[in-house]
């Protein structure tokens with residue numbers, strides 16, 4: 527049996543920035559929704575200071591939870607860190623749009639601070655480059671196993687669309703979990719946004735298929751001796767994607783239901799979500815977690831933190847599967 531540590535976390539661009547600038551991102555998103563009317567709970571959280579007190583509180587909690595996950599990861603000392611994250615028209619563009627793609631290169635670079643032309647928590651230069659070594663032979667073996675066992679996994683060892691380096695879903699959590707690149711990094715890209723990522727994009731894969739992909743990865747890991755940390759990288763319901771609420775607010779109720787399944791070791795229930803439910807609640811990115819759940823199997827998670835404030839525009843869960 528494989529030894530697997532599970533980690534679930536958010537990758538939202540704001541996590542790299544101080545809470546004093548979070549309102550800018552929020553305002554950009556509000557501007558995207560025509561005649562945006564703020565829900566009552568959002569107005570309450572914005573309070574008298576345009577949400578600054580709420581943002582400072584959420585920032586503190588997010589930093590605390592990343593510290594806990596960082597410490598766990600380094601204490602566990604994996605041979606490979608596999609990060610499952612969605613590509614949002616970054617590394618994958620119209621010329622090639624796979625539902626899933628495993629990175630099989632030898633190393634990967636990233637410029638996490640280029641993306642947002644605003645202050646980052648470290649006051650680092652926007653051109654700061656991070657390089658991560660990758661487990662080439664291991665990822666090729668994983669890809670080959672997947673294809674031979676019914677999952678036609680795409681792979682890339684030299685991605686185009688690489689201007690910023692690794693997509694933010696992969697590199698943002700690394701800034702907290704392993705910025706030094708101590709552990710070999712294996713990225714798995716997922717087209718979570720589907721048609722909503724841009725013109726000519728194919729539909730996102732179904733929750734059922736994502737879970738099966740996870741289960742097949744697990745079968746591969748069970749043949750290996752490497753100790754693997756699997757990181758599910760994404761927030762859950764996003765307000766600007768929740769069609770049930772006209773893209774105005776996050777679907778807390780749906781996410782609380784999913785959270786209970788994750789907490790109690792019934793992650794396989796998330797594979798039963800329908801594509802319509804995902805679309806309605808703006809849970810597009812939870813597909814990353816569903817793949818991780820397929821790998822981890824039905825084992826209870828320790829929920830490190832939940833951020834469900836509307837000012838965050840997304841439901842953020844931090845979790846560890848020991």
Ligand SMILES: [Fe+2]
Pocket residue numbers: 537538612614695760761811
């Ligand atoms: Fe995202």
